[in-house]
Amino acid sequence: MNKTWLVIKHEYLKHVKKKRFILAILSLPFFILLMVAIGFLSVIFQYDNTPVGYIDSSGILENSIDYQAEAPIGFMKPIDFIRYTDESEAELALNENNIQAFYVIDENFIETREIKVIANDAPDSSVNSEFYTFFKLNVLKDLPEAISNRLMEGASFEIKSTAEQKSANEDNVLVFILPFLAGFLFIMAVNISAGYLLQAVVEEKENRTMEIMVTSISPTQLMTAKVIGNLSVGLTQLVVWILFGIVGIFSLFRLFPDFQSTKIDFSFLLLTIIVFIPAFVMIAAMMAALGATTTETREAQQIAGIFTIPMVLPYWFMQVLMEKPNSPLSIFFSLFPFTAPISLPMRAAFSSIPAWQIIITITLLILFSIAALWFAGRAFRLGMLRYGKKLSLKEIFTQRP
């Protein structure tokens, strides 16, 4: 069997077979599920479906239009609105727990905008807003239907960049979420894989097995196998999470039909993938180089943190990237190899990026990843037998292995 393949298999199985890995892989979806479950539960426990009463002194709710209140979660019973004519009757109902609260609308509501709420425990804000929706509907009932509908629904804002055709509709939530999510997944993938890789290289030193390895296979084979093996571990983790995510999104679509109108732009996805691959290799190679130059896992992990900072930097400037996708800062961020993987997709979502910029970004990323691989190879050959002493940058560039 090919020796490179043997090392890849060993590196991969070493992690994947461990209980720790399975726990790590399941912990994120479990955590998310737990958060969602807690969210649902808190809504379920907070929600009181006892009807509310109202006493209308203003006359606005005379011959009221029927309004079916919305329950926070589809299957729950919506709140009914019961009309009372005088307060003592409503109070009696309140004390017998037939209603959870009642609203008293002021005689001169149009001038005073006052609605009194009478309850033993203050009702949830969602109950108030449901009641207000019902009330608003009736305030507007004399207007032509088209106008009242407009007012009830509010406006839909469309963001349009001045120069290009591209536009983003605020209702199309995915346009906002996708670059954000893609970037987030990228950073996760990079951190996980790079972490494994870093560990795999330093571990070879900590265990003093480097000499045995390089007298069995070539350093290049060893390095290649380690990179592939450990990136595969990170990718496995990522794929499992993405699968969980897809399942999650589909179940979200079922629960909230509003999302179904959203579309995913495939050229955007393609661009994202083309940018991510060389960036992934670049950062992985740098981690490997770091592993080869340092002597302890803990020390290496601390330094590795520094690489994450430029990667997450674009999130701090997200507003600029989205509102002014063609400003110099945005262009710089999308060209600079460390910030490009997050910035370019973000810009692409809000504006059409000129082809030359995309070409420069990708070329730069590929050049940087090749340089990083070369650097890692050198650092590896020079640093592999250094114990207890760090390898300096100068040595990597000047010394003969």
Place this chain on the structure above:
Amino acid sequence: MNTIEVNNISKTFGSQIALDQVSFEVKPGEIFGLLGPNGAGKTTCIRIVLDIFKPDNGSVKIFGNGMSEGKKDQIGYLPEERGLYQDINLEECLNYLALLKGLSSSESHKRINEYLVRFNLDEHKKKKVKELSKGMQQKAQLITTLVHDPKLVIIDEPFSALDPVNTQMVKDILREQRDLGKTIVMCTHQMHQVEELCDRLVLINQGKSVLYGALIEVQKTYAGHAIHIRTEDQIPNYLPGMKEIKRLENHHLYQVDLDPEVFPQEFLKSLVAANINIDQFEIASPTLDEIFIQVVTESGMKYE
């Protein structure tokens, strides 16, 4: 064809000269000693032979020409920095390393089990490597060095951290390997441990080769005209042919320097005539340690 040919190799690390024009040959089927004190450059030399480092100057031939990936399967190397994968079980670790030396999976299992039994490690094979004692790890590492039946065995500091029982076991194994026709290179500063094993040797000090040749020749060259006597009796201050006497250690062992024209047999007669009970009588051949100190002192080098 020599198994290893080292021609004038030099290597510097920064400003430090690790090796300076070192040359030697290792012949097939011999036990070769690469000797010298700590920091002499032995390990650097081995790493250059194994193509882990590139020499600044000079060349190395192994099995007739340069190092190749295929040749790595014919070499068993026990590095000075001992190490195994600590986090997996012993059997798994040994098998992985054996597969990397080109053994098939079934062959590697078979041979490793034989060695585990022989080295009394059989009951520990399911334990994680880090749970094993240092001595056990040493033995396990020796399995890794020999399991693929290499033509050339290179061992750096073979006896470090071994107790006398295991030291003897390693010596026996090395002899056995030589009898199987293997070439063995031993690299150590414990010169007294290898002098009974080595056929030929090179002595390195401060990166330079100071002595090179067959052990017997070397010992002959540096042998003085002296004998060792062990006796519980008092030796008179003067006996015919005796130039000087000194007491070695505290075990009634003496070294007697003889007059150049007196043969040891004649001196033995004088001892018998003096009615001295002799427990031991032998020609004093210098130890490698002594030879080393002599060579270094004569050449005016520092001995660190």
